[in-house]
Amino acid sequence: MREGLTDLLGQIKRQLTNSQEIGLDSPFLSTESLHYLTGAPQLDAVPLRKNSYCESLEELEDFISTCDRCKLSKARKTLVFGEGSPHARLVFVGEAPGVEEDIAGKPFVGAAGKLLTDVIKAMGLTRDEVYICNVIKCHPPHNRDPEPDEIEMCFPFLQNQISLIKPEVICAIGRIPAQSLIDRDFKITRGRGQWHSFMDIPVMPTYHPAYLLRYPQAKKDVWDDVQKIMKKLGLEDPRRLRN
Numbered sequence: 001m002r003e004g005l006t007d008l009l010g011q012i013k014r015q016l017t018n019s020q021e022i023g024l025d026s027p028f029l030s031t032e033s034l035h036y037l038t039g040a041p042q043l044d045a046v047p048l049r050k051n052s053y054c055e056s057l058e059e060l061e062d063f064i065s066t067c068d069r070c071k072l073s074k075a076r077k078t079l080v081f082g083e084g085s086p087h088a089r090l091v092f093v094g095e096a097p098g099v100e101e102d103i104a105g106k107p108f109v110g111a112a113g114k115l116l117t118d119v120i121k122a123m124g125l126t127r128d129e130v131y132i133c134n135v136i137k138c139h140p141p142h143n144r145d146p147e148p149d150e151i152e153m154c155f156p157f158l159q160n161q162i163s164l165i166k167p168e169v170i171c172a173i174g175r176i177p178a179q180s181l182i183d184r185d186f187k188i189t190r191g192r193g194q195w196h197s198f199m200d201i202p203v204m205p206t207y208h209p210a211y212l213l214r215y216p217q218a219k220k221d222v223w224d225d226v227q228k229i230m231k232k233l234g235l236e237d238p239r240r241l242r243n
């Protein structure tokens with residue numbers, strides 16, 4: 001019970017800190033609770049870093065282009081901000097840039113990216129009509145999983161990005177995005193295909209295309225999930241994803 005509460009407080013604190021960093025208020029808590037959770041002596045004494053909230057994607061990209069908040073900045077070739085329509089109705093959130101993305105400076109351009117592009121086409125859309133980005137903007141060495149502190153440092157940028165695009169649906173591609181957007185204990189095999197929510201935006205978690213490259217039989221699950229997204233967006237005439 002005590003451990004559970006500590007964990008819960010830790011999660012709330014992390015959300016609060018992230019929200020404060022991008023200049024969002026936290027209307028659901030009393031001032032006293034806010035002081036307690038953030039460890040702030042006085043709210044007035046802790047100015048919200050409103051100046052770190054960017055008002056456009058261009059401004060945000062420029063703002064983070066020199067980011068050195070975490071150790072990933074040291075080895076990156078390029079910071080992979082994201083690309084697509086700034087007015088996209090659908091945002092795909094992946095994990096982190098791979099080697100090819102690190103070189104190209106664009107998300108999902110390698111083998112997994114080609115498969116994601118096929119999925120987008122099968123939905124009757126183009127990459128230009130959606131928005132594609134990652135939880136982590138810099139390539140983790142040897143394609144290792146991003147570490148919790150790296151996710152924590154980068155997460156406010158994703159929140160800022162999403163709050164500017166205001167999509168109708170987010171597709172969380174794989175475990176790391178689902179755990180970052182939905183719940184850190186999220187199990188992708190059990191929880192994919194069901195609607196969740198992030199910043200009041202419906203989130204559909206599905207398998208990562210890299211997983212589909214290894215297990216092509218899971219394409220039908222992804223197609224089921226994608227059809228739910230299409231239904232929500234009122235898109236019609238789907239074509240089947242071929243194995």
Ligand code: URA
Nearest residue numbers: 094095096097107108
């Ligand atoms: N995998 C991801 O999660 N993101 C990319 O941009 C490329 C591969």
